[in-house]
Amino acid sequence: MAAAGRVLLILGLLCSLYGLGASIYGARRGDRAWVDSGRRAMYSLAGIAAVAFVILDVAFLSSDFSYKIVAEGSSSTTPTFYRAAAIWATQQGSLLLWVLLLSGWSSLALFLTRRKVREIVPYAQAVLFTLCTFFIGLNVLFANPFATSATAPTEGAGLDPLLRHTTMMVHPPMLYSGYTLLMVPFAFAVGALISGRLSAEWIQVTRRFALGAWLCLGIGILLGARWSYTELGWGGYWAWDPVENAALMPWLLSTAFIHSIMIQEKRGMLKVWNASLVLGTGVMAIVGTFLVRSGILSSIHAFVSDPTLNISFVALIAVMVIGSVGLVVWRRDSLRADARLDSMVSREAVFLFQNLLLVALTAVIFWVTFFPLISEAITGTQVSVGPPAFRPFVVPLALMVVLLSGVGPIIAWRRVTAAKLRRSFVFPLLAAAVALVALLIVPGVINHGFALAMFVFGTFVVASVAQEFFRGMRARQAMTSESPPVALGRLVVRNRRRYGGYIVHAGVALALIGVAASTSFQHSRTSSLSPGQSVRLDGYVIHYVRPTASASPQKISLGAWLDVTQGGHQVARLHTTYGLYPSQDPTLGPIGRFFNSGSNESRVGLKAGLTQDIWTVISPNVAPLGPIINQGDTLLTRLINKAQRLPLAQQTQELNRIFSVRDVIIQGLTQRYISHPWKATFLMIVSPLVTWLWLGAILAALGGLIALWPMPRRTRRTARLSGPGVRPPRAPDSVPPAEPVREPELV
Amino acid sequence: MEYVIVLIVLAVVIYAISSPFRADRRVIAGHPGQPGQPGQTGAPSPAAAVVHPSAPLTQDAVAELEAARDAKYREIRDAELDVRTGKLSDADYEALDGALRGEAVEILHALDEARKPV
Numbered sequence: 001m002a003a004a005g006r007v008l009l010i011l012g013l014l015c016s017l018y019g020l021g022a023s024i025y026g027a028r029r030g031d032r033a034w035v036d037s038g039r040r041a042m043y044s045l046a047g048i049a050a051v052a053f054v055i056l057d058v059a060f061l062s063s064d065f066s067y068k069i070v071a072e073g074s075s076s077t078t079p080t081f082y083r084a085a086a087i088w089a090t091q092q093g094s095l096l097l098w099v100l101l102l103s104g105w106s107s108l109a110l111f112l113t114r115r116k117v118r119e120i121v122p123y124a125q126a127v128l129f130t131l132c133t134f135f136i137g138l139n140v141l142f143a144n145p146f147a148t149s150a151t152a153p154t155e156g157a158g159l160d161p162l163l164r165h166t167t168m169m170v171h172p173p174m175l176y177s178g179y180t181l182l183m184v185p186f187a188f189a190v191g192a193l194i195s196g197r198l199s200a201e202w203i204q205v206t207r208r209f210a211l212g213a214w215l216c217l218g219i220g221i222l223l224g225a226r227w228s229y230t231e232l233g234w235g236g237y238w239a240w241d242p243v244e245n246a247a248l249m250p251w252l253l254s255t256a257f258i259h260s261i262m263i264q265e266k267r268g269m270l271k272v273w274n275a276s277l278v279l280g281t282g283v284m285a286i287v288g289t290f291l292v293r294s295g296i297l298s299s300i301h302a303f304v305s306d307p308t309l310n311i312s313f314v315a316l317i318a319v320m321v322i323g324s325v326g327l328v329v330w331r332r333d334s335l336r337a338d339a340r341l342d343s344m345v346s347r348e349a350v351f352l353f354q355n356l357l358l359v360a361l362t363a364v365i366f367w368v369t370f371f372p373l374i375s376e377a378i379t380g381t382q383v384s385v386g387p388p389a390f391r392p393f394v395v396p397l398a399l400m401v402v403l404l405s406g407v408g409p410i411i412a413w414r415r416v417t418a419a420k421l422r423r424s425f426v427f428p429l430l431a432a433a434v435a436l437v438a439l440l441i442v443p444g445v446i447n448h449g450f451a452l453a454m455f456v457f458g459t460f461v462v463a464s465v466a467q468e469f470f471r472g473m474r475a476r477q478a479m480t481s482e483s484p485p486v487a488l489g490r491l492v493v494r495n496r497r498r499y500g501g502y503i504v505h506a507g508v509a510l511a512l513i514g515v516a517a518s519t520s521f522q523h524s525r526t527s528s529l530s531p532g533q534s535v536r537l538d539g540y541v542i543h544y545v546r547p548t549a550s551a552s553p554q555k556i557s558l559g560a561w562l563d564v565t566q567g568g569h570q571v572a573r574l575h576t577t578y579g580l581y582p583s584q585d586p587t588l589g590p591i592g593r594f595f596n597s598g599s600n601e602s603r604v605g606l607k608a609g610l611t612q613d614i615w616t617v618i619s620p621n622v623a624p625l626g627p628i629i630n631q632g633d634t635l636l637t638r639l640i641n642k643a644q645r646l647p648l649a650q651q652t653q654e655l656n657r658i659f660s661v662r663d664v665i666i667q668g669l670t671q672r673y674i675s676h677p678w679k680a681t682f683l684m685i686v687s688p689l690v691t692w693l694w695l696g697a698i699l700a701a702l703g704g705l706i707a708l709w710p711m712p713r714r715t716r717r718t719a720r721l722s723g724p725g726v727r728p729p730r731a732p733d734s735v736p737p738a739e740p741v742r743e744p745e746l747v
Numbered sequence: 748m749e750y751v752i753v754l755i756v757l758a759v760v761i762y763a764i765s766s767p768f769r770a771d772r773r774v775i776a777g778h779p780g781q782p783g784q785p786g787q788t789g790a791p792s793p794a795a796a797v798v799h800p801s802a803p804l805t806q807d808a809v810a811e812l813e814a815a816r817d818a819k820y821r822e823i824r825d826a827e828l829d830v831r832t833g834k835l836s837d838a839d840y841e842a843l844d845g846a847l848r849g850e851a852v853e854i855l856h857a858l859d860e861a862r863k864p865v
Contacts, residue, residue: 004749008756015760022764036767044760051756116810197807201814265818266825412834413825414843420836468832475831495828 002067005055005146012048012099013136015041020129027122027195035122039110042125045132046103053087053100056145060087066152069093069145075158077554085169086159091293091309092145094172098289099136101173102180105209106132109184113205117188120202124184124191131183134316142308161555161581161601165231171223175247178217179285182250184209185257186282189275193327198334200265203274208708210258210278215704217251222697233602233617235524235685237693238515240387245369246288249362253281256358259351266413267348268338272328273355275335279324284362286317343415350408357401364393395450399457402512405505406461409468424467431463432456444521454516461509465502472499496706503703511696517689518613524685531560531677538686540614541565547620547677548577549670553663556580556594558620558673560680562605574605576618576682589633590640590662591669595622613690619681625669632665812858819851 019041026034056067060083065071069090074083087093106128113121139145163169185206192202224244225237238244257277263270290313328335341348368389375383410424436456439445445452469488472495476487492499523538534543541564548559559577563570583597607614636658643654826847830840 001749004753007753011753011757011760015764018764033767033770037764040763040766041760044763048756048760051752115806118807118810197811199811199815200818201811204814204818266822410834412829412839413822415839416834417836417839420834423833471832472828475828478831495824498825498828 001055001059002146002148005052006144008048008052008055009096009136009140009144009146012045012052013133013140015045015048016129016133016136019045020126020133023122023126023129027126032118035118035125036114038122038125038129039114042103042110042128042132043107045136046100046107049096049100049103049136052145053096056093056096057084057087060084063156064152065154065156066148067145068147068149071149071153071156073157073159075156078156078159079164081166082159082164082169086163087145088172088176089159089163090145092139092143092147094176095135095139095143096145097173098176098180099132099139101176102128102135102183103132105177105180105184106187109188109206109209116205117191117197117202119195119197120188120191122191123194124187127187127190128183131187134312138309138312142312155584157584158581158599161579161599162231164601165227167223167227168231171220171227174216174220174223178213178215178220178247179250179289181209181213181216182254182282182285185213185278186285189278189282190323190327193275193331196331196334198271198275198331200261200268203261203264207258207261208710210254210261211704211708214251214254214258215701215708217247217254218697218704219701221247221251222694222701226694229690230604230606231602233604233619233683235522235615235617235683235687237690240369240385240390242369243292245365246291249365250281250284250288252358252362252365253277253284256355257281260355263348263351269341269348270352271335271337272332275328275331276324277355277359279320279328283317283320283324286313286320289313290317345411345421346415347408347411347413350404350411354401354404354408357397357404361394361397361401364397365390368393398512399450399453402454402457402461402509405508406457406464409502409505410464427467428460428463432460435459448520451516451520454512458509458513458516462506465506465509468502469499492706494711496709496711500703500705500707500709503706504700505703507696507698507700507703509696510699511693514689514692514694514696518687518693522685522687524683526681526683528679528681530679535684537684539566540571540686542616542682542684544680544682545573547674547680548575549673551663551666551670554581556666556670558618558622558670559603560618560620560682562616562682564607564614572607572614574607574614574616576605576616577603578618578620579603580622589629590636590659591629591632591665594666595625595629608691610691612686612688615685615687617683619683620673621678621680624678625672628669628672632662636662636665808861809858812854812861816851816854816858819847819854823847823851 019038022034022038022041026032026036026038056069058064059067059070060074061080063070063074063076063083069087069092073090073093074086078086088097106125110121110125110128113124185203188202188206192198221244224247228239229235229237257274260270260274260277264274290310294310294313341352343349368385371385371389372383375381406428410428412420416424436452439452439455469491472491473484473488476482476491477484480487480490482490525535525537527535529535529544531544531546534541536542543563543565545561545563548557548561550557557577557579559575562574562576564572564574579601580594581597581599581601583593583599585593585597588596602617605616639658639661640655643651643658646654823844826835826840826843829835830837835843
């Protein structure tokens with residue numbers, strides 16, 4: 001089936017090239033049939049990519065080690081779920097996933113717009129095919145997922161133990177969905193600029209894709225943070241790693257974009273800004289994809305670097321940047337605003353400031369992330385940057401963004417009077433003031449100014465959102481006499497964009513309160529403990545109860561139970577383990593390959609709560625087992641060499657016996673770890689409000705989903721336009737002065 | 748087996764990407780038995796044989812105006828929600844609502860014009 005997969009990839013590349021040509025030809029000739037044929041080529045490409053993906057996944061699930069990437073990235077002992085997902089743990093498989101998702105989302109976008117924006121679609125289609133051609137071209141020419149070995153190994157290398165985590169298997173498809181969904185508004189923006197059709201319609205047809213991209217990227221970032229917190233064993237969830245930043249930057253820009261397009265939809269303003277923003281977001285998505293694969297910046301996440309892929313990506317990014325700048329400059333006259341800002345105290349102004357802050361935040365993160373490369377290029381000296389380099393810039397900008405996210409919902413569009421402004425701000429300001437006073441009483445808080453500011457601003461945001469929900473519910477009740485829960489529910493259902501957005505704001509505020517608290521008020525310590533020993537941390541006593549150990553041919557697990565008490569009362573019982581996975585390298589020895597493979601994973605002991613998390617991870621010391629391991633390796637290696645000189649039938653039997661002895665020895669070693677335990681090193685952390693980060697992020701995702709959900713078609717009622725204050729339309733005299741207007745049901 | 752899969756995929760792809768051209772040829776050549784369609788008299792309809800140069804433009808203009816109309820309706824709704832939730836004063840709302848509804852009527856008139864047959 002590998003040959004079939006390879007042929008399908010080539011067929012996909014040809015299909016993509018055809019689609020590109022047909023789209024451009026149809027656009028230039030104004031021939032709808034060619035454009036439609038191109039659209040169907042995209043559907044076909046999605047189908048081809050799906051079949052190729054299934055073939056590859058079947059190879060992983062059936063542990064067909066004749067495929068090189070299956071042998072390198074999986075094993076027969078890898079659990080089924082991880083085997084199915086291991087496909088995108090490889091460079092080649094992840095590129096194929098990119099093609100599948102890009103062609104899939106592109107097919108959806110082209111299907112939904114098949115009868116709309118007809119002048120834009122052919123060019124947008126061509127851009128999407130260009131990107132598809134690039135990625136499938138990489139698979140065909142440089143990163144063939146269907147490459148096979150002449151002699152298939154009997155066993156694979158296995159999945160990296162660090163990736164054996166549910167969140168880590170879902171994390172890449174979510175991120176790639178985000179990146180590929182961003183290509184849709186990017187392509188339509190290019191199409192709008194080329195065709196000169198620069199009304200808000202192209203934004204309306206692609207708005208949901210931008211929002212969907214934001215949602216998927218956000219979920220992907222959240223899953224990555226959760227994996228970091230529970231798996232990597234350092235106690236944190238965000239390290240400002242280049243690959244983490246690679247996902248954050250397009251997410252920040254797409255946040256700016258989904259706000260600023262509202263202004264263009266309503267007022268016809270910010271056209272140049274929006275065009276530049278969406279093009280920049282698309283470029284940043286490709287930069288992010290490049291960062292993960294290139295290895296140009298040191299990262300735990302990166303694939304193995306391939307210079308050929310690097311050059312290809314740099315070329316694509318250069319074309320995208322130059323093309324984007326050229327298009328915006330070319331069409332700058334057509335991108336003039338239809339209206340001006342009515343007032344600096346308006347929602348438009350708040351969105352504009354927020355946009356500037358988000359772009360500034362992205363620029364700062366980009367600069368600091370790439371600084372090692374820039375520095376090396378200029379000075380020849382390699383430098384490394386870590387979290388301290390980001391915080392002085394990111395924190396103040398983030399605080400301002402949070403504050404504005406509370407101001408925006410309570411300010412009207414266009415203009416607001418001073419009296420209304422006062423009325424809208426009273427409750428949120430009061431809530432923030434109460435929070436400030438309450439927090440100043442807490443010892444130590446005043447020493448963490450930024451954290452205190454985040455708590456106060458976050459309270460302001462939550463209060464302003466709560467006020468909006470309350471007032472909206474009361475307004476609806478005044479018109480419909482519904483009960484509060486019904487009024488609230490229908491208010492959200494009928495105003496999904498607005499109230500879904502408010503929920504996002506509240507969720508992000510809660511998440512950032514959690515970030516501020518957990519980073520500023522964390523207590524940690526590293527201690528070496530023997531069973532029976534205890535340490536104190538932040539008012540808790542952490543007691544090492546006993547060691548644990550288990551062994552199987554797939555993994556050795558060494559761990560510990562710890563009791564956490566406070567004031568003599570048990571608060572938690574934590575179990576942390578350290579997993580040792582065997583290497584396939586025979587030079588490490590039959591037993592040593594378990595203990596010296598370098599393939600390890602940590603399982604943290606975690607007691608999570610609304611107010612704080614108690615977290616611990618073990619680093620067991622296996623050095624005392626070293627002499628026994630060496631003796632065992634020497635003995636077993638001698639026996640294996642002897643067995644390999646026997647006739648084949650006897651050889652197999654003898655080797656199986658030797659491996660059984662090996663397993664008994666390993667069991668014995670793990671039992672020795674329990675019966676004669678020695679000191680193990682524990683990292684222990686007590687961290688407040690971490691759970692708020694996860695809950696806030698889930699709330700934000702829920703808000704995004706609500707905002708994304710399409711409105712149902714419902715009965716429209718008519719309203720007459722006659723009456724005082726109505727500006728008469730510029731219409732021929734034969735048109736009556738008062739015209740009935742069909743409008744959707746209000747509130 | 749694998750080559751069968753590839754051949755099936757290839758056949759489906761060729762069928763899919765060629766279908767717009769086959770549909771075009773059917774319209775130009777005409778199908779008997781379809782009232783009002785070219786083919787009954789054997790002579791192709793000029794409108795069906797040639798894509799009218801302004802048809803897609805008109806459709807695009809209509810779609811653009813419909814999008815503008817929907818956006819204006821949203822603005823009207825947002826303004827009403829703003830006044831009901833106390834963010835807008837009555838005087839500001841009156842002025843804004845009147846302006847928005849006037850803009851909506853203009854769009855509706857333009858839409859009526861765009862929908863008129865060419």
